[in-house]
Amino acid sequence: MAEQMDIEKHYDLNERDFFEKILGESMTYSCADWRQCGSLSLAQYQKYQKMVKFAGIDAHTESVVDFGCGWGTNLKWLAEDFPALKRITGITISYEQASYIRENVMRGSLGRRITLDEVDVFEHIAAQPTPRYDAAISVGAFEHFASPKHYKQNNHIERYGQFFNGARRCVAGKFALQTIVAAQPANRLKGEARMRAMRFQYFIAKHIFPNALTPTVAYIEQAVNGYYDIEQLELRGDEYAYTIMEWQQNLMQHKEGVPHHQYELFMRYFDLCIEHFLSGYISLARLSLNPV
Template sequence: MTMKIGEAMESLLRGGMPVRFTAYDGSSAGPPDAEIGLELVNPRGLAYLLTAPGDLGMARAYVSGDLLLHGVHPGDPYDALVLLQNNLSFRAPSPSEAVELVRSLGLGTLRPPPPPPGEALPRWRRAMEGLRHSMGRDAEVISHHYDVSNAFYELVLGPSMTYTCAVYPSADATLEEAQFEKYDLVARKLDLQPGQRLLDVGCGWGGMVRHAAREYGVRALGVTLSRQQASWAKEAIDREGLADLAEVRHLDYRDVMESDFDAVSSIGLTEHIGVRNYPAYFAHLRDRLRPEGRLLNHCITRPHNHRQDIGAFLDRYVFPDGELTGAGRIITEVQNVGLEVMHAENLRRHYALTLAAWCQNLKDNWDACVAEVGEGTARVWGLYMAGSRLAFERNEIQLDHVLAVRTTEAGDDGFPLRPTW
């Protein structure tokens, strides 16, 4: 007897289907009155699910439009992800069940379809084209994510054009207020003063560079591997009349040879460096500082200190070659290059709020975003940002500030006895 897709799905679940599931063969599963529904549109979607188990297969089907979510907006599928994560649990079929399932669904479902456009190569294929975290390969993967479209980023990120965790001074603060507070908190931790020199590595669209120049009278240099980011930042600097103080270069941070900076900020770059490269990374930043110069490292972390890749979906569609570890590992590596760690702070809940605001922007500007980058890419962003929000809320990932200083040979650090920020 041939088993239909809905029956097969239900047979593999512990506790039943928490949403209404319908398939192209007319079958269904789950409560008929469920507010959220999953619709499998065609055989290609089924093949995606079966040939790449886990988040990658589901992401491929969803990005391609072969698996539809009903009851939530594609710009913010957060409610669906919460429901599925809380209630969807698959069991492994026995060998005889697996044979029966394949026989019922057809051998053709085990033939992998071509991946959707926009998916990065698997890591083993990327390794054939360049060493992981070499300058060439880093430039390629940064371009994959950040050179999407400046117009798209303006729609999603808002006027600040800031693609890193904001700091909410209160729960009802706007995204723009929170991004201003984030930059200002970094500036206060670095104790920026008029006339000082700041290096901002991985500067994005120049938000920190412009804030330091505009609010603190600091001469700021930012570097980014994204050509589109550098172009946008230069235009913003000119538009705001900051060209005498602020500069952004399209450059790898490893190619910055200037030194004697009063401060270095790294906001959202460490995730792209590779854990094995932390010693060289922090040593390079240390060498850019004058004695008593400060370093502020802001990055996504794990709640443990093991090196961990970011998962198949994020690696293929969002941050190729990304790696995360814990704040303890970062502090260890900062100390090992001779910097003194003065303060660490976990801003995990702030990133959940930031991602919720970005999803709202994507939802509010959905048609314009789709027109700019295509529906597949817009779906990727909604899925990844809503999923990341959930991960921050559940303490699966964190966001840490680590503040350090290059002490003098006599041990002077230039700090007051208590923090001033």
């Protein structure tokens, strides 16, 4: 699993204003839902609405947890859209993200219903009573819940299962999950496809997200067994490619205000991600999980 120093490498060492430049006003660092929208901000809000639907959140829901809450945009939208929500909890181990949320999301009356827990997700769920939340969402964090070390030791599915077991114990209702998925592990590919996938993995591990592990849908299906039924699943790698194209355009527009090495690194990162999402090696999965 990615540890705090791994998260800091990406989020805390790249200054906040850098992410504000590339992500735009929604400040959302995950795949948007483009099927009915033409702007990045609206597409991110539509993605949030889909996750709300997948989690079964409605006017009667009183408590929601966001496992890996990023820059806090979902927390803000939940507080604005659902006045009956009494407790909205975000989990993050990024100091920079937590600081941003306190300064920009938890200000004013909304902040009275938003709680931030700066701990590891596994630590948080282990400390909760049964059950504590009515519903859960997690967007773009699941890739950090197991590591290449778990994969090499062949206990990555067990690790995912520990997470789903803990989530099921502390969340009474449905769970909306969005994560990048691999079509299959790179070491099972052949020829040039294998080499491209291995180079991509090496670049991500070295420069972007140390100790992250991209799951497959099959891994998730095995890990949720006994805890959740997969009520709905959609795969939209094309939408992630389009989202990253928007980020890349934003980055190019701010080229003069970004250090050269950072600009070149993220342009390479975005190019590789677009290539692999469009090739089908990786995709974007959205799941609605119903507790059993």
